[in-house]
Amino acid sequence: MVRPYAMTRGRTSHAVQHRLDLIAVVVAEPHVDDPEDDHSLSPEHVRIVEMCRDTPQSVAELGAELDLPVGVVRVLVGDLVDEELVHVNRPVPPAELVDESILRDVISGLRAL
Amino acid sequence: MILGRTERGTPPVEPVTLKILVAGGFGVGKTTLVGAVSEIKPLRTEEVLTEAGRPVDDTTGVEGKHTTTVAMDFGRITLREDLVLYLFGTPGQDRFWFLWDELASGALGAVVLADTRRLEDCFAAVDYFERRSIPFVIGVNCFDTAAHYPPETVRQALDLDPDVPVVLCDARRRESVKDVLVAVVQHAMAYTAEHRQTVTT
Numbered sequence: 001m002v003r004p005y006a007m008t009r010g011r012t013s014h015a016v017q018h019r020l021d022l023i024a025v026v027v028a029e030p031h032v033d034d035p036e037d038d039h040s041l042s043p044e045h046v047r048i049v050e051m052c053r054d055t056p057q058s059v060a061e062l063g064a065e066l067d068l069p070v071g072v073v074r075v076l077v078g079d080l081v082d083e084e085l086v087h088v089n090r091p092v093p094p095a096e097l098v099d100e101s102i103l104r105d106v107i108s109g110l111r112a113l
Numbered sequence: 114m115i116l117g118r119t120e121r122g123t124p125p126v127e128p129v130t131l132k133i134l135v136a137g138g139f140g141v142g143k144t145t146l147v148g149a150v151s152e153i154k155p156l157r158t159e160e161v162l163t164e165a166g167r168p169v170d171d172t173t174g175v176e177g178k179h180t181t182t183v184a185m186d187f188g189r190i191t192l193r194e195d196l197v198l199y200l201f202g203t204p205g206q207d208r209f210w211f212l213w214d215e216l217a218s219g220a221l222g223a224v225v226l227a228d229t230r231r232l233e234d235c236f237a238a239v240d241y242f243e244r245r246s247i248p249f250v251i252g253v254n255c256f257d258t259a260a261h262y263p264p265e266t267v268r269q270a271l272d273l274d275p276d277v278p279v280v281l282c283d284a285r286r287r288e289s290v291k292d293v294l295v296a297v298v299q300h301a302m303a304y305t306a307e308h309r310q311t312v313t314t
């Protein structure tokens with residue numbers, strides 16, 4: 001068992017980590033073949049790339065699935081962004097959603113559940 | 114090791130994600146509500162906070178007694194392949210305000226669950242969302258053993274603005290929770306539209 005923050009080698013501040021929302025979506029870059037060949041990556045880095053390949057995953061889901069605190073997930077995702085192995089889609093601010101009438105779709109989607 | 118990879122040229126759908134917060138006192142039914150509509154069993158995600166309640170942003174001395182781990186329950190509703198709604202139960206204790214800020218930033222709105230036997234348990238959440246101008250509805254969770262009060266009585270007791278919806282609900286029932294969530298989204302739409310008008314006129 002590794003202490004979670006040992007995995008990040010004590011780093012926590014990361015440009016991309018800054019306010020990375022729990023519902024920010026991590027997407028593996030399509031060009032990435034075998035992240036485990038990259039020896040600078042920890043097994044957790046590799047897991048994240050694998051998990052996000054078929055289905056993009058939110059930061060919250062990655063934390064739950066990997067059983068890691070959100071802060072650690074943010075650092076690991078930041079590394080992967082730096083390495084261009086994944087990209088992150090930040091959530092659209094709610095004020096912009098009204099314009100896009102996405103909220104109407106949310107209501108009809110909820111009613112149809 | 115790599116199984117079922119998407120074939121090249123068919124990139125996965127990158128969904129738009131939204132979140133609604135579920136707040137209220139301990140035992141009021143937050144986790145039950147999330148579980149009633151989530152397509153996944155409610156998951157837990159954890160934040161490590163310092164004693165002062167701030168997220169850990171410096172790892173020196175992180176291990177051990179100076180930090181607390183706070184768990185948040187959340188659920189997911191895929192409305193469409195490209196539209197996913199997350200529900201987050203807020204941690205119950207007031208000293209985790211910093212975490213609330215993080216959860217609340219970018220949230221579409223919130224449900225404050227209330228139990229009429231101990232309404233005071235949701236005062237802090239009501240205050241919080243009012244102060245941050247985050248649209249919220251009150252969900253009165255109708256426990257079988259509690260006396261049932263009309264919504265107007267709850268509104269008065271909580272000193273709510275007249276436009277804040279008060280919805281009676283049963284956190285265990287999917288249909289009931291769907292209605293509460295629709296009320297949140299409708300209120301958020303009206304709230305944002307009104308807010309914008311105030312800004313432009």
Ligand SMILES: Nc1nc2c(ncn2[C@@H]2O[C@H](COP(=O)(O)OP(=O)(O)O)[C@@H](O)[C@H]2O)c(=O)[nH]1
Pocket residue numbers: 137138139140141142143144145146202254255256257258282283284285
């Ligand atoms: N009778 C009744 N029990 C409920 C209702 N909602 C929640 N409960 C029960 O109340 C307890 C606490 O609920 P929970 O969701 O864990 O509360 P939380 O602390 O707010 O997450 C559980 O045993 C639930 O089964 C409800 O609407 N009616």
Ligand SMILES: [Mg+2]
Pocket residue numbers: 143144145186202
């Ligand atoms: Mg709970």
